[in-house]
Amino acid sequence: MKIISWNVNSVRARITNILDYIQTSKPDILLLQEIKTQDESFPYEDFKKIGFESHVNGQKSYNGVAIISKVKVANVKKNFINDELKQSRIIKGEIHINKKKINIINVYVPNGNPIETEKYDYKKKWLDKFILNIKKELDKNSNILIAGDFNIIPEENDVYDFKRYENDALGKLEIRKKFRELLNLGFKDTYRFINKNKVEYTFWDYFAGSWQKNYGMRIDHFILSNNILENIKSININKKPRSKTKPSDHTPIELIIN
């Protein structure tokens, strides 16, 4: 089974790129973030035509997440945490891989910049609630796959110039510690688990030629609970979509799990 996570930066502005990408990359499940549209204007039909059902937690203009799937997704929930700002940042569902029931949690973690504002506090509180609820979730089902845009640079080699991000909401130690706290519940950052020292990114700014200069960062992640690690076949950051015309600023990360 191929599961892909991609922050598309607007599903409607990107629909052609997304459909082209599905044709070549052939996911079974596509987890989207920043769809930037409410449920009623989501392009359900475009995905239905090519055999995918869509589960959407949308929001006007900002945020929004969706699960696009060829396989049946059960028990879809949009209220995994109580979001104080009522932003649409999580969608959860259940799938089966072999005989394991796996909870899939698709997240778009708040950015948190600038750090001296309430936006940073919102990110910290959001992560605290998320970690607490994941802890509770583990008591019910220990097969958990969390994927999405975490807006967290896990380690210094996950960004082109760490010095520029050590006081940023994506790179601050306080935030990276929360990421470690999540992993310490019994998860692995799958990309780093498979690739011990490889330097690759999932995001490049639109401006200042960041893509051309490879000024990027690795902030999109697959976080898998320890007892499904044995099911991993491969994980790959696919840079192609970032090189296309009208690209998202993020590129997809692709997991094959059996």
Next chain:
DNA sequence: ATGGCTGAGCTACTCAGA
């Protein structure tokens, strides 16, 4: 080294992103 891109909503310009 910040916001020089980009998108949404709306129709001039702000907000948000990371």
